Structures are given as C-alpha cells and as structure tokens.
Amino acid sequence: xxxxxxxxxxxxxxxxxxxxxxxxxxxxxxxxxxxxxxxxxxxxxxxxxxxxxxxxxxxxxxxxxxxxxxxxxxxxxxxxxxxxxxxxxxxxxxxxxxxxxxxxxxxxxxxxxxxxxxxxxxxxxxxxxxxxxxxxxxxxxxxxxxxxxxxxxxxxxxxxxxxxxxxxxxxxxxxxxxxxxxxxxxxxxxxxxxxxxxxxxxxxxxxxxxxxxxxxxxxxxxxxxxxxxxxxxxxxxxxxxxxxxxxxxxxxxxxxxxxxxxxxxxxxxxxxxxxxxxxxxxxxxxxxxxxxxxxxxxxxxxxxxxxxxxxxxxxxxxxxxxxxxxxxxxxxxxxxxxxxxxxxxxxxxxx
Ligand SMILES: *Cc1c(COP(=O)(O)O)cnc(C)c1O
Numbered sequence: 001x002x003x004x005x006x007x008x009x010x011x012x013x014x015x016x017x018x019x020x021x022x023x024x025x026x027x028x029x030x031x032x033x034x035x036x037x038x039x040x041x042x043x044x045x046x047x048x049x050x051x052x053x054x055x056x057x058x059x060x061x062x063x064x065x066x067x068x069x070x071x072x073x074x075x076x077x078x079x080x081x082x083x084x085x086x087x088x089x090x091x092x093x094x095x096x097x098x099x100x101x102x103x104x105x106x107x108x109x110x111x112x113x114x115x116x117x118x119x120x121x122x123x124x125x126x127x128x129x130x131x132x133x134x135x136x137x138x139x140x141x142x143x144x145x146x147x148x149x150x151x152x153x154x155x156x157x158x159x160x161x162x163x164x165x166x167x168x169x170x171x172x173x174x175x176x177x178x179x180x181x182x183x184x185x186x187x188x189x190x191x192x193x194x195x196x197x198x199x200x201x202x203x204x205x206x207x208x209x210x211x212x213x214x215x216x217x218x219x220x221x222x223x224x225x226x227x228x229x230x231x232x233x234x235x236x237x238x239x240x241x242x243x244x245x246x247x248x249x250x251x252x253x254x255x256x257x258x259x260x261x262x263x264x265x266x267x268x269x270x271x272x273x274x275x276x277x278x279x280x281x282x283x284x285x286x287x288x289x290x291x292x293x294x295x296x297x298x299x300x301x302x303x304x305x306x307x308x309x310x311x312x313x314x315x316x317x318x319x320x321x322x323x324x325x326x327x328x329x330x331x332x333x334x335x336x337x338x339x340x341x342x343x344x345x346x347x348x349x350x351x
Pocket of ligand 1 (some may be wrong): 085086152178180203212215216
C-alpha cells in the first residue's frame with residue numbers, strides 16, 4: 001500500500017507505552033499509575049464540569065494557573081499548562097533545542113523520540129555504574145539539558161546542589177528538570193526558579209495525583225521562558241487543556257489531605273517492597289519514585305521473571321536495553337499487591 005508519511009519521518013521509531021491489559025484479576029504494576037482513585041473532590045468537580053462541555057475551554061486555563069501559582073508560590077506568569085507533561089516536553093524539544101539536547105543514556109525514553117520527531121541533535125551522557133548521573137560530564141556542552149528527577153526507570157534522585165551545579169556550569173544554557181516523580185520523597189527544584197532564569201521545572205498530575213487518564217501537566221520557570229512556551233502552545237493547540245482536565249486539576253490541588261495520605265501510603269509500600277525484594281536476593285536501587293528498580297538476581301534473569309509474572313497476570317515493566325536488561329521496573333501498588341508480588345516471586349525462585 002502507498003505510504004504518505006514525509007520521507008524525513010519515514011524511519012521514526014515511536015515511544016513504546018507500557019501494556020494496558022484489560023481484565024479483572026490483573027495486577028498492573030507496569031506504568032507507574034497510582035493504585036488509588038483520584039480524590040472524591042475531583043470526581044465531583046469533573047461531574048459538574050461536564051455542564052461546560054459544549055464550550056471551548058478557557059485558552060489561558062486561568063483558574064488552574066491561579067491555583068498552581070499559589071501552590072508553587074510563584075507568579076501566575078511563571079506557569080504554563082499542558083495536556084500531560086509529555087506535551088510540555090514536546091514543546092521544549094521543539095522550541096528550546098536549537099543547539100541540540102543532552103541527557104543521560106538511561107532515562108525517560110520519550111526524550112529520544114522527541115529528538116527524532118523534531119530533528120534535534122542529541123548527546124547522551126553515560127550514567128555511572130551505580131546509575132547516578134555524572135554531572136561534571138555536562139560541563140562545556142551547549143545543548144539544552146534534560147534531567148528526569150528522580151530519574152526513570154531507576155528511581156535515583158539527583159540532589160538539588162547537583163542541579164545547581166548544572167545550572168551554574170553555563171547560565172546561558174537551559175536546564176529542564178522533569179519532576180514527574182518528585183512528590184514521592186525528592187526535593188523539587190521549583191524554589192531555584194527565582195535564582196536561575198535558565199531553569200524550567202516540569203510536573204504532572206499523572207502519578208502522585210492519580211490523574212494519568214486526565215492528561216494534565218505544567219511547567220514552572222521564568223516569565224520569559226513561560227511566555228515562549230505559550231507562543232509555541234498557541235501555535236499548536238490553544239485548547240490543550242480541556243474543561244474536565246482543568247476541573248480535575250483544580251479540585252486535586254484543593255484536597256491536599258487526600259494527596260498526603262496517598263503519597264505517604266506509596267512511600268510506606270515502597271519501603272516494604274524494597275525490603276522484601278532485597279531479602280529475596282535482588283539488587284534494589286534506592287528509589288525516590290513510585291516504582292522500584294530491581295534485578296541482577298543470581299537465580300533468575302529479569303526477562304524470564306517478567307514473562308512468568310505476566311503469565312500470572314502480574315504486569316511489570318521490562319526494558320530490553322543495554323545496562324538495564326537484567327532489571328525490572330515495578331510500580332508501587334497497594335500493600336496487598338506488594339504482598340502478592342513478593343509471594344509470587346518467592347514461588348518462582350522456589351524458596
Ligand atoms: C510519566 C512520565 C512523564 C509523562 O507524564 P504525563 O502523563 O504525560 O504527564 C514525564 N516524564 C517522566 C519521567 C515520566 O515518567
């Protein structure tokens with residue numbers, strides 16, 4: 001059949017999302033979703049917002065921007081919103097990478113996909129053997145820096161003084177910090193925004209606010225960077241945040257008690273999973289995210305374990321990539337899912 005794709009996109013390799021299996025008895029620990037439903041206030045707000053579905057949403061998403069500015073303690077003109085943080089990342093790769101992009105060789109794999117989509121020259125910095133980021137290797141590089149913090153899929157957190165070093169290596173170079181997992185124990189770089197006008201922090205409602213299905217993300221940065229993001233945004237889709245997303249986001253920010261309960265539950269269960277899997281003989285990387293990264297077991301290869309767990313209806317994430325192909329990324333679910341997982345792994349190891 002004739003293909004109509006532009007020749008320059010003919011070889012593009014798209015992002016591979018985690019499997020979204022359907023079924024009752026599936027234990028889904030593969031895409032870092034929250035095991036908890038969104039706050040009841042979100043459900044109520046979304047239902048009420050359905051009245052406005054006839055109309056286009058506010059293109060400025062002003063009520064949401066106002067809430068976010070309060071929550072992040074910045075000015076309203078320092079926030080931009082997007083349809084999931086992936087869209088915000090896309091804006092950055094498209095708009096801020098004239099001198100290329102540089103990021104670790106092991107990180108969120110969407111970065112490479114955006115480089116091919118937007119023809120951005122990429123430079124990869126190899127992680128240390130313990131999966132920490134050798135930030136000194138970014139010195140002297142002019143390209144826009146992308147750091148997922150905590151990193152994916154390792155869960156390793158890069159302390160803020162290291163982010164500061166990256167910012168100070170070259171104050172005319174933009175550093176984008178992707179904080180999709182920051183609420184699970186790391187420290188956000190948002191407070192550095194007032195000191196560094198070469199910093200952009202990107203956050204999402206998908207993970208810690210149980211809103212992966214809504215598609216809502218945002219960025220915090222200097223007035224100038226945010227104005228540029230909005231120029232790109234309005235050149236692409238001025239209605240990128242729908243009325244339901246916006247209502248969901250606002251209500252979620254209003255229920256901070258619920259947010260705290262969910263995240264502390266995840267942190268507690270992460271501790272349990274880390275302990276269980278270490279006891280079972282896995283190497284478990286110290287995670288500040290809502291997943292753990294575990295593998296290098298003496299008796300079973302990660303790929304084999306991934307396949308066997310899948311047969312039992314337990315989905316975890318396996319990456320067939322150099323350096324990490326003997327590890328599994330396992331989302332922190334509920335405590336009962338964590339117990340079940342440990343039991344089933346024990347059976348596989350015949351302990
Ligand atoms: C999940 C994730 C995102 C994207 O999340 P959205 O659902 O698009 O907001 C961005 N960066 C990293 C590192 C992620 O893991």
